[in-house]
Amino acid sequence: MSSHDAALVTKDLFLLENQLPFEVLTKLMSFRNPDHKTRMKILTAFCDQVRAFPPGTELKEKITKFFCELPRSLTLGSSQGPAPDQPAAHLLELLHKQFCSRTIVPEQSEKSSFKNDSQMNWYRYYPAEELRSIGIHFKPSKTGLFTDVQFKRRWLISRSLYIPPLRIDNSTKSLLLNLVAYEASHGESNESRVTSYVCFMDSLIDTPRDVQVLRSKGILLNTLGSDEQAAELFNQIASRLIPDPYAYIQVKSSIEKEHRKVLKKWVAMWLRVYFNSPWTFIAFVAATFTIILTAIQTYIALFPLKDR
Template sequence: MLFESDPNKIIRPVDLKTYTNKLNWEKKLIKSASLPTNTDFALVNGGRSKKESEFTYCIYYDNQTGTKRHHSHTFRNVKELENAGIRLKASETSCLTDISFNSIFFVGTLWLPPVIVDDSTGPKFMNLIAYEMCPDFDNDFTVTSYMCFLDSLIDEAEDVKALRRAGILYNGLGSDEEVAKLFNKMNTDLVPSPMIYSYVEQQIDNHCKNMWINYAAKAYHTLFRSPWTCLAFVAAIAALYLSALHTYYTIHQPK
């Protein structure tokens, strides 16, 4: 079911008589749930090839298959990703599919679209998810998949805190614990499409499963987690160098 500008006012999908009306409603709902972004971009599919004169958004519909999709990944939360050397950064747009990952040596970067979380977030996204479930609405479950992806990253308040620090999540609810509970509750029993974020998920899995990357990332986080540990590491290297230098000159000093 969908709501009007007042998130507490619920209307039935049958009240939207035409396909155009349904699409316009969805555009308004998604727009109100997102951060302002460049008008060259759409919220859900990016829309990079179509410049829109107004602040509107569009949905990408997958008409190639009507089969039910199943989730294929058991994903890691933010804390585990950080331990594997993965940093979080905000994407340039608030398009829900603007999620990407790249890896250089042992450091990976996960880009996520920024999102505002407040009292209206729960009703808005749940209504959008319900709309995607309508049998006469052919789509690729973009909103459902995005919510499942975000939920997989959030297990506890510390994960929310990390997303806030990265500028990805703006907390208008109050405590980080409330936000974590909201996402965990909303995503109960949801089935995302395995097609939308499968490439990103596979890249992250490959990064996390690489033994040498894990060792390097753990060493990096251990040695450089604070200025004091960094100074201690530099001091230890300097001490080893001086010790080796002293040993060398002791052995090779002229008789």
């Protein structure tokens, strides 16, 4: 297969309507190669390749290796999270487990505390460019898990929002839509992890400028061609989705609290304007020094020193 054909086959493999039960799939693959030794390595490597960031080895080699060595029986694991209790029913569910292995909803006690706090029952959405203007920095998470979104405070004014990196290409929309469709077919809120992730990203992306902010920080790798196309991708997918209201609730709460602190907004804006580059910093120091000298000169002119 050519690389183009391999990409099309991969897209078809993860369509919800194309899913074969693993019991059938592994039976078919056993005629080709019954070896069990490398089953976990093959499966996880194949799923890793689908969401590779940046792209790694040739995709067609991964597909060939996958079909040649898929074992009869399957006990799933994940290279990025704990192994699930039950094996996946099909390939799409395997990918979902691989990249959504952590919960994004708080414990029951934490849910109760948020319910009792009337001020924390709703949160406004702020685009990435606006959050950057108040001093919130964006950084890629150390894992590719859709659920690995964190808000961390360091020192007095340093605040960072960690988001899993994502490569955006021609297959991204299809992959996200099928993962969302898979979650909708289950009908359980605790399974709405990709749905909640897409809605959260949509809340950060309103315009191409927001995409540029996330792209400049290594969170998005846009291979579609323009930031406008990437922004439209999330806006279109999330237009009719309903996320879990408790997904990323600690992150949303922290962002809302930070946005209400007017003094920190001023400090963040001052740092962004005058310390954005060495040249602006030098200009600021020079201007400050000039003002100080002018003030001293004016004071001496108004109140000359008396000769002793």
